[in-house]
Amino acid sequence: MKWKAKVVIRLKEGLNDPEGRVIGKALKNLGYKVEELKVPKYFELIFESEAPEKDVEEMCKRLLANPVIHTYEYQIEPLGE
């Protein structure tokens, strides 16, 4: 069966997100009252699996995220065809 997953990988609290800081500052300079802007990594994937939760969890652990500095969350839904 085919699935679609959306994976968000965030830096742990307190870690430096320079890209987010720069973009947040640019938006402030344009006049928006931005208090905080973060740029997590974000993946959308389509895959085939009999155990989609297990597979996505493993993909995060093995390749997509670095557990030392990241937290991750994901949503999985069946791919309507």
Added chain:
Amino acid sequence: MKWKAKVVIRLKEGLNDPEGRVIGKALKNLGYKVEELKVPKYFELIFESEAPEKDVEEMCKRLLANPVIHTYEYQIEPLGE
């Protein structure tokens, strides 16, 4: 009032996403049946506004997205405090 927005900025259909291709291939090499993997840009921001939809729409148009190559979508919710 304060709001939290999540903004996803995707490359238009047919445009090259080399980072996604490489990561998808790496997952395949690990044994997962990944058919497609994309790496949209993703922003999470907290901001103050009286017109949050208008502001986020403008931020996308003016800074976050390039309308020539990107499509964007966003979700906005009140920030619970």
